[in-house]
Amino acid sequence: MSLEEHLDDSELPERLREKVRATAEERSLSDEEAVEVADAVYERYEQTRIDPLEPVGTVSAQSIGEPGTQMTMNTFHYAGVAEIDVTQGLPRLIELVDARKEPDTPMMTVYLEDEYAGDRDKAREVVWELEATDVLSIGDLSIDVADMQVAVDLDEEALEERQLSREEVAESIEEELDVSVDEESMSFGPDSPSYRELLQLVEELREVVFKGIDGVERVVIRKEEVEDGDEEYVLYTEGSKFKKALKVEGVDSTRTKTNNLHEMQKALGIEAARNTVVEEIVSTLGEQGLEVDIRHVMLVADAMTTTGDLQSIGRHGISGSKGSVLSRAAFEVTVNHLLDAAVHGEDDDLNGVTENVIVGQPIKIGTGDVELKVGRPGGD
């Protein structure tokens, strides 16, 4: 029997088949030898599979928890990629499993479409479309208290770089602040001469975003190597507005990522969020030099996303919705839980581990969940 026929009959997953084929090729094995290798691989594969009734969740919790104790407690805000501060270590891991609405340091990795990725000037254009431009980056402010006027001394160079015209700037100010702007001197003032209103205008002016996306504070360009030795420009942003960024001209909307799970879910759906959970956890652990089998991380990600929405691990999320009275009572505020359960006449089916430990029964895990039936000889 040839190796191919043998593999077709076996239940080996494709990735292992590939490896068997490659090894057979490399060592130029005969058909019989190759089949023997395939059988040995299959045997080993069978041994490594999870046994029925194995408490995989507990194993995952331990496997992620133990290396977690070795992680840095402090938020070392050191330059992760390209001088952008990214929360790392334990705080980041906690943030991920808590499914926090907004991470401490939101960040996007923006890939560019082909014609932008190789050209620094084109990449710059995209940067200006992303990075929020405030008034201080295109000019200086001066306040004339005597005439009750605020004037913006525009920096022509900065304007040109960002492809902004004086008219556009004036228009933005008029729209946002509801004042009329003298385009010649770029100055304006409150309707009625009031010192308080003048200062109010200045405050508001600082908030106006003339170009780019509000919330994307800083963008860094970095040249990165692509697989075949080519190079491309990649943008890293401080602050994340994923949905808006995906729509920007020149942004490759098939590869661009964010580290904000909720933005990911809103823009690309729960499956993309699941993938992001796995990738973020693996890279957070990896950066600390910890290697956790990806299967444990995948289980966590699956648990967090089964309801179709992101749920946190822990009291407020998955474990908080436990059905058993005894298990909830064993955790916190025992008397209240028991009292409430008594008042409402709740049942406990004793399915979980904690409940069964409390009442002194075998727990329904592993061999504890196997029930034997006496068979008659010759019977079924």
Next chain:
Amino acid sequence: MARYDVLDHELVPEHVVLDDDEVEELLERYDIKKTDLPKIGRLDAAVKELDAEPGDVLKIVRESWTTDEAIAYRIVVDE
């Protein structure tokens, strides 16, 4: 501003709506009820592209980290 295509993104796996026979076969194979399946919201970004109704079952072909592809199923629900 350009529109982006959700299903084109590399983090979004392939979503396929199963027909009735396939759903039947799936439930039989695992001996489960439809409601035992993991859920996905009707307004999920990827579901919106498919025009699937609540009650439909989606087959999701994930690119797996451990094998070449892993198939998962989710039932579309009202959020």
